[in-house]
Amino acid sequence: MLELRGLSKRFGGVQAARDVSFTVPAGRISSLIGPNGAGKTTLFALITGFHRPDAGSVVFDGAPIDGLPPEAIARRGMVRTFQIVQPFAGQTVRDNIAVGAHLRIRSRRAALAKAEEVAAAVGLDDRLDMDAAALTVAGRKRLEVARALATEPKLILFDEVLAGLNPSEIRDVLPLIRAIRDRGVTIFLIEHVMQAVMSLSEHTWVLNQGELIAEGAPQEVVRDPHVIEAYLGKGMAARVGGREQAHA
């Protein structure tokens, strides 16, 4: 579905992505994890056309898409959400979602109808006429999901869609993400909330300082000493490992 080939990007002195290659399989939920500043969001921006890679290419649905602007990529069926939610403030929830719906639908009436349908699917149907700026954090996250979904994508990239939510809100959103996958949409997410990644995704990649350092099933990846070191600092792997052995 989505293939990254040797993607690299440098901002001044910072190597934000270094020769990153992997393939996101169709119809599943995959994820990308890594400590703060690992370059996860930059990688999303490279994939979705907000930044141009210095080297490497991105293949989506069989065709190269690097160099295309974000709107062209969205038209091909890949949309992203933003970590810092970006509602069209001052517009209603319905209008917000309709902007997404308009990607495939010209008629205003039909786009508004589609917006209501999507709102119902994500649990925003009781807030359709509310100003998007007045939504709670959880509500805004749902709105991000709804707008993306309204574009009828093949692949959605979620940028920390669970960040900032409390445990009960996370419990509410998880089935929503699975339901989207069950509609046939491939999902690739960046996540900080480890627990969510473990229960959601079938495959995960770990990024550190712009480089892939591990991949595999989430349960295995989090035991990888490289990964533990990346998250917690040098020397931690041995200690954590030692403790686990003591438990065993």
Next chain:
Amino acid sequence: MVNLDIVLPSVLNGLTTGALYALVALGLTLIYGVLHIINFAHGALLMVGLYGVYGLNAFAGVDPYVALLIVPPAMFAIGYALQRGIIGKASHGRDENILLVTLGLSIVIENLALYFFRSDTRIVDTPYSFSTVEVLGAFLPLTKVIAFAGALLTAALMWLIMTRTDLGRAIRALAKERKGAALVGIDTDHIFAMSFGLGIACLGIAACLLMPSYYVSPQVGHGFVLIAFTIVVLGGMGSFTGALIGGLIIGVVEALGGLFLGESLGQIGIFLIFILVLIFRPTGLLGHRV
């Protein structure tokens, strides 16, 4: 072949004018660098300063250079009050709102001047108005040479204030990190207004240096405001050295443009530079922001 005898005086003239442009731009770039405000009322406030110098001369017989003791502090006070009372309260989260308010202020100031002073052009007469000095074989008006030196001195003074005083340190801290500055106890509203005041005080100095060789009318600021913007953009928004160099460049471009293309088409050159720089190098020719 270009005749050097004509070009050299023209370039020197351009440099002296450019130094004054730089002084006007210095205030603008200071305000932009710290407050991230594009002060559209800059030209109108320069006009206020010029009327101040003119009025002191016409009604109290104060020499324009002596007015340096009075006009810049007064302009500082005006700037401080404007920022605290009006401009600082206008943003509502959008930079364009500040631009609109300063546009509104400039319209009010200019048209009140038009109402009170009519559109007459006024000049001050000094004993030295027509003195010249010889520089590199070219004869330049004494007033312009003084203005050139004064502009460079003011730039140096501003640099000292910014680097060597507590006020300067507070301003720079605020320019870099708004929230952090507030957290360590800097009174942000006060420092913002001080910065704005300093920027407007630069206009006061420019007015004193400019008046002996120039004139004042309600619309006089117009000519300066877009030029000052061009300089600031050219030199890199918020950069002091950029404003200085940009000012000199524009002064020379204008003088040479006027020489070869005629006065009004020469002005087009400036606007074209402005548009092209904004489109292709919005960070300015010298690159980084302060």
Next chain:
Amino acid sequence: MRPLVVLAVTFALIGLAPFAIASDYWLNLVIMTLYAALLGQAWNILGGYGGQFSFGHAAFFGTGAYAVAVLQVELGLNPWLGLAAGGLLAAGVGAFVGFCTFRYGLRGSYFALVTLAFAEVLRILSNSVWFTGAGVGILIPLERGAASFQFVDKAGFFWVIWGMALAAFATAWWIGHSRFGAQLMAVRDNEDAARALGVDAFRVKMAAITLSGFFSGLAGVFYAQYFLYLDPYIAYGPAISVESLLVPIIGGMGTIFGPLLGAAALQAVAELTKEVVGEAPGISLAVYGTLLVVMVLFMPRGLAGLGARIAGLGPRARRRRAARLEARNA
């Protein structure tokens, strides 16, 4: 009531003016109000709905005005054809300015300054070339008659400006109820988010500035035919740019009726100032500037916003607010 109904009723009522008003003075006021509303709506399409604040709408206005005047005086083109030419040329200038700025991602205050610079460049050019009459200006020869777009009575001019304004307001209505408008407002509110959802921000902004330029150009054409005289300062000077943005800012940006409210309020203030202070130079613009400052400081949503706030005290709005609160607590 639905906006389309309100729009139709409003313009139908305004259309009664030539039948109801005998005095030329009052009919002229109505004409000038419609003219200001047209200028304001043109700006509103780009600035209010699109969030791109232009400080140089005179570039479009002046192009329309000079087009009809120059083509008439130099080439003998009928001004009715000049009307089309003026609108299209102004739209072309709009597209050119838009291409130069949006192509390179210029936004916010930078966009405002560059539009101003474009208007100034055109002002200086029109001051320098022969066919605009340079600084002397251009006089359209008097030739009264509907065929030469110089009506004998004011009613003729009224219907022209009425039609132009109606077209601009209908366009604004369409923006509020179409995919194009939804995308334009999305770009205004958050360009990155809009692009991520597949909105071609560049194309949408280009369309907005072209439309905006077109209607501004129509206002210019009307001005030229109504007053029969232009000079660089009238056509490309800052006064028109200021009036263009002031009208929707007073009335309410991004609302369909804002420019009409703003135009009426501005006319009223201008007449009142004339009554109180007389026609001293500068005074009316000083009042405009004060209005601009006051509106941005205290009523950033304009008169329309004030109307909405007053309406917000009504029972229906109170119910809606209660429902919203409930939803938030749920």
